[in-house]
Amino acid sequence: MLRPSYEAFHVTIENKIAHIQMNRPEAMNTMNKAFWNELPEIVRTIDNNALARVIVISSTGKHFSAGMDTSVFTSPRAEASHDRYVLAEAFRGTVKAIQESFNCLEEARMPVLFACHGGVIGGAIDMITAGDIRWCTKDAFFCVMEINIAMTADVGTFPRLQRYIPEGWAKELAYTGRRIDAAKAKEIGLVNDVFDTQEELLAYVMETAREIASKNPLAVTGSKVLINYGRDHTTAETLDYIGLWNAAMFPPPHMAEAFAARAEKREPVFPDLAPVRTEPM
Structure with a gap:
């Protein structure tokens, strides 16, 4: 900490x-x-x-x-x-x-x-x-x-x-x-x-x-990763990586919460990112 x-x-x-x-x-x-x-x-x-x-x-x-x-x-x-x-x-x-x-x-x-x-x-x-x-x-x-x-x-x-x-x-x-x-x-x-x-x-x-x-942290970090990846790779490579990213981390429950919050005129509640293990396994 x-x-x-x-x-x-x-x-x-x-x-x-x-x-x-x-x-x-x-x-x-x-x-x-x-x-x-x-x-x-x-x-x-x-x-x-x-x-x-x-x-x-x-x-x-x-x-x-x-x-x-x-x-x-x-x-x-x-x-x-x-x-x-x-x-x-x-x-x-x-x-x-x-x-x-x-x-x-x-x-x-x-x-x-x-x-x-x-x-x-x-x-x-x-x-x-x-x-x-x-x-x-x-x-x-x-x-x-x-x-x-x-x-x-x-x-x-x-x-x-x-x-x-x-x-x-x-x-x-x-x-x-x-x-x-x-x-x-x-x-x-x-x-x-x-x-x-x-x-x-x-x-x-x-x-x-x-x-x-206030936005979905997973979507925000995904945007940062993919923007940075696209800066250093071709369009074709980046599109392929975006596909792989969403295939692994496309979040229907998070999207459902976003839609529900909009309909109910309230702030959405999203899970935080998980801690990263930095020590050897």
Whole structure:
């Protein structure tokens, strides 16, 4: 189950909605070692134990996140006396572990919604593109910062960003390190909508989360799985997989409840997803 507290996050679950807030405003919510360890732990605990039907991620302070904490770059690494090729292989393993911290957002069975404000910088772009839907405040700005510190973004920006925005924009952001504002982010499809204040933003995102949470969780997770599958496969492959999915998990009792609830003008009652066994059999 979830821990009582975390260093980098504040987590609440209410009405089947898990709200994960980045909670280091004094450090502009930079992604320190605790962040990389805690995020996958939180998300996988919620997912594996079916603790919520939707996950909302927001932040505190002036900025959503200024990206990677500099302490991560200066953390001790393998002994310099090692062969440089061996060191390179070890570093690749470190990068893969960091990447896995965001993969959990894409792999979660429930939708992950992002409410962004202020700066969404560097690693924060990797983070939000691993989720399902993004919204922001009018003061938000987005920046692929890595090029400005002489490195190539490596935690997920490149395979994911161009799924949401045109390739030309992805390349302009990656090559130049320029900022785009909230209006441009909406225009090119990075966010769905823009709000005047953080309060209005969170109210809308939470209302959307409540609406999703009221739907049949099996149908919602099926939609997420199949949309993501279709993104990476041909139409023919996806149609075949959709057929297999519905052949296995088409739920007549859930549909009967949906029809009955509509006829009776009440909210439907659906079963939650079942917990996932994560230990060896």
